[in-house]
Amino acid sequence: DARHVGISQGDEVKVISPVVEVTAVAKFTDTLPEGMIFMPISFPSTPVNQLFGTTLDPQAKTPALKACAVKLERV
Numbered sequence: 001d002a003r004h005v006g007i008s009q010g011d012e013v014k015v016i017s018p019v020v021e022v023t024a025v026a027k028f029t030d031t032l033p034e035g036m037i038f039m040p041i042s043f044p045s046t047p048v049n050q051l052f053g054t055t056l057d058p059q060a061k062t063p064a065l066k067a068c069a070v071k072l073e074r075v
Contacts, residue, residue, distance in 0.1 A: 001035055002026055002072055012075040015039065017051040017068050023075060037070065 007013055011026045024039060024046045032038060039048045051070065054063050
């Protein structure tokens with residue numbers, strides 16, 4: 001998917017959620033399904049947790065802290 005919007009391996013990208021955007025470096029893999037990205041939470045330089053809002057799920061009454069919709073843009 002990233003290649004379809006002109007993002008190449010090693011490019012700096014903006015990861016944009018409905019709440020905030022963070023920057024990261026694009027690294028491609030064949031192990032994820034098309035349309036999905038993965039970002040580890042262990043790098044302080046890329047504050048992944050900020051991408052998630054604090055709105056509570058109506059049924060679980062907990063915030064969604066594991067997955068959210070994002071858009072990628074090349075920096």
